[in-house]
Amino acid sequence: MYNRAQAVDENFQKFVKEGQFPSSHSDINLRGSSLTSDELVDLFETQVMSRILDLKARELKTENKCYYTIGSSGHEGNAAVGKVFGIKDMAFLHYRSGAFFIQRSKQKEGSHPLYDLLLSFAASMDEPIAGGRHKVFGSKELLVPPQTSTIASHLPKAVGAALSIGRAFDLKLPSVMDKNSVVVCSFGDASANHSTAVGAINTACWTAYQNVKLPLVFVCEDNGLGISVKTPQGWIEKAYSTRPELAYLQCDGLNLIDTFEKSRQAAHYARTYKKPVFLHMRTVRLMGHAGSDVETNYHPLSYVEETEKNDPLLHSARILIENGILSGSDILGIYSSVRNRVDHIASEAVKKRALHSPQEVVESLTACTELRTSPPQPSTEDRESVFGREFNKIDAPQHMAKLINWGLTDLMLRYANTLVFGEDVAEKGGVYHITDSLVKRFGPKRVFNSPLDEQSIIGSAIGLAHNGFVPIPEIQFLAYVHNAEDQLRGEAATLAFFSKGQFTNPMVLRVAGLAYQKGFGGHFHNDNSIAVFRDIPGVIIAIPSRGDDAVKMLRTCVREAHEKGRVCVFIEPIALYMTRDLHQEGDKEWTFAYPDPKEEVPLGDFAIYGQSDKVILTYGNGTYYSLKAQKILKEKWNLNCEVIDLRWIAPVNWQKLFDHLRPKSHVLFVEECRQTGSFAEGVISQLAENLPHLKLKIHGAHDCYIPLGPAATAGLPNENTITETFQQWLGASHE
DSSP states (O other): OOOHHHHHHHHHHHHHHHTOOOOOSOOOOGGGSSOOHHHHHHHHHHHHHHHHHHHHHHHHHHTTOOOOOOOOTTOTTHHHHHHHSOTTSOEEOOTTOHHHHHHHHTTSTTOOHHHHHHHHHTTBTTOTTTTTSSOOEEETTTTEEEEOSOSSTTHHHHHHHHHHHHHHHHTTOOOSSOTTOOEEEEEETTGGGSHHHHHHHHHHHHHHHTTOOOOEEEEEEEOSEETTEEOOTTHHHHHHTTOTTOEEEEEETTOHHHHHHHHHHHHHHHHHHOOOEEEEEEOOOOSOSSTTOOGGGTSOHHHHHHHHTTOHHHHHHHHHHHTTSOOHHHHHHHHHHHHHHHHHHHHHHTTSOBOOSHHHHHTTTTOOSSOOOOOOOOOHHHHHHHHGGGGGGTTSOBOHHHHHHHHHHHHHHHOTTEEEEETTOSTTOOTTSTTTTHHHHHOTTTEEEOOSOHHHHHHHHHHHHHTTOEEEEEESSGGGGGGSHHIIIIIITTTTGGGTTSSOOOEEEEEEEOSOOTTOOSTTTSOOOOHHHHTSTTOEEEOOSSHHHHHHHHHHHHHHHHHHOOEEEEEEEGGGSSOOOSSSTTOOTTOBOOOOTTOOOOTTOOEEESOOSEEEEEOTHHHHHHHHHHHHHHHHHOOOOEEEEOOEEESOOHHHHHHHHTTOSEEEEEEEEESTTOHHHHHHHHHHHHOTTSEEEEEEEOSSOOOSGGGGGTTSOOHHHHHHHHHHHHHHHTO
C-alpha cells in the first residue's frame, strides 16, 4: 500500500480489535513503577492526540490546507518525558516531540495544544507562538522556545541555558528558571552526528568536568534513521555512553513505563548533581520522514511493514490491557473520540486567516514583548573602585583597544546581567588584550574562557540570554564566525520572528576582524568579508573606526540588547586596535579621550569629516585611510572632499543619508571588503535608485584572499590608491 499513513491508522484499529500486539522489549511493569493507572491512561491519550494530528496533517495536505507534514509518529513515547519535566524546566524540542509538547501543555490549565498545533499546520496568524510564520513547538507559558526544522542547532543554546541557571543564582540575578530547574533538549540519532551536536555535548562535558553546574538532559530519540540513511547499529550507545561527566541512560521509547522511569532518573540526576545526562530513547519512525517521503523508494515494503507492527501506540494498548486498566473497546473509543475532536477543531482552524502582506510577515522581525529599562549609571565612587589605578588615566587620549576595555568595564558595572566569555578572554585578556583585567574586576562567574568552538560560544550566548542575561561573547577572528554562522543566522536572529517577540536572545557578539593586519595572512586571520552578517535580517551591525566611537556604539548595542532583546554584531578592526597616529608618526591623532558614560552613537548615525560636494563614503579601516587621503588630496591636488564614516552597517539611516547626499555631486565608496558581496554594492544601488543625479564609484578590495607578508595589503585600498582613484575619476567625470 502506497499510503502508509492510512496503513498505520487502519492497522492500529485492526490489531487492537483482534488483540494482536507486539511483544514487550522491557521487563519493567506497572507494579514496579510510580505511574498510576490514571496517569498511564492520560499518557496514552496524549500519544493518540499526537498520532491523530499527524494523520490530520496528511489529510489536510491533500486539500492544500496544511503546509507541514513532518510528524511525530513512532516517537509518541516522549509523552512520558513531557510528564516528568515541569514547566519551569526549559525545553528545546526536536520536531518529532509532538507528544512531549501536548503532555507538557496539560500541566498548564487553559492550554489548547490541539487547536494551537492545528493553527500552526494551517499557517494561521492566530497561532499563538509564531503567528503562522512556521510550524513550531513553542510556548512562552510552557517555557518552550520555538525551534524550526532543527537538525542539532538547538543543542548549543540548551547548554547555555543550563549554565545560566546556576550562574544567575550565584550572581543573585532574577531569572526565568528556578535555581533547581533543569533544561531538557530532544533531538534525533542522525542529528547526533552533526558537528553542532558533537560540539554542544562536548562543551557540556568540558564544563561539567570543571565542576561547573550544568543541569541538562539530552534526549536522543533514536529511530535508527536519518531520512533514508540508517544509523549504524549500536553507534549512539558506543559514541555517548562513556563520555566524561555525561551520565548515560537508555530507555525503551516504545514502552511508556520504562521511558517514564528512566526520564525520572535522568531528571533526578541532573537536578541533584547539576550535571548533564544523555537519555538514549530507542524508538521507531512511522509514515516516513514527512508526507512527501515515500519510504518504499529506499526500504523494502517488508521492512516498512515490520516497523509498523512495532507501533508505540500498540505497545501502550497492550500494557493497558495486560494491566486490566482498559479494554480493547475502551482504547478504540479513546482513539475515535480524539479523532472526532481533532476533526472538529481542524474544521475551525483552517478557516483562520493566514499571513499575506509583507508588512504582516516582517512585523515580528525585531519584536520584543518584554521591554526592559536600563539600570542607572554607576556612581563615580563605584567606577573609581572598579577601575582602580586606571581611573586616573581615563581623561588621557588612548587607542581603541584601551578604550573598548574601559567601555566594557563601565558596561559590566552598569549592567549586572552582562557576561563576557570566549576563547582566552579571562586571565590572558584576549588575543589582543581587549578584555585584560576584566576577570579581576568582575570575577570568573562573569568573565570566563570557553572551549575552542565558535558554535558553542554563540549558542551558549543564546541560551544564557533565554534566562535574563545579556551575553557579550567574543569571537577571536572574523573568519572563525563562518564555523558558527548558523547559530547567528538560524537561531539567534530568527527567535523573535518565530515567536512574535515573546522570546528574544539579546546579545552583543564582539568580533575581532577585518583586514590590514601586519604579520597575518590567509583567510583565517586577515579576513575582509562581512557578507554573512549583512544577509541576516534584523541584526544590528556596528563597525567603529575610532576608539571613542567604539565605546559609544558598544553602549548603544548593549542598551538595545538589554532593553529590546536585540541581537548585535560588533566588529572591531584589529588593525586599528593599537593605532595612535593618523598622518605622521607621533601625531597621536588617532587617540581619543574616553567619552562620558552617558554618551552613545544612535543607531544609523554617521560621522562627517569636512564639507564638500565630493564625498568619500566608507567605514572601519576605510575611514582611517580615507582621512589620510583627504589630506593628500587637499595638499597635493587642492581638491576638497568630505569623508563620511557610516559606522553602522545595519541599520542604515537611509533617509538621513539621502538628505545629506542630495546636494552632492560625486560619491566614491571606499570598501575595505571584497567588491563582490560587499557593503558597497548595497549602498551604491540604493544611492543610484534614490539619488540618480549622483556620480558613483566603488574603490574596493580585490576579490581575493589576503596573503602573508609584505603583500598582505597589496589588494586593499590605502591612502595612495584612494587619492589616485578619486583624482583620476574626478578628472574624467569633468571631461
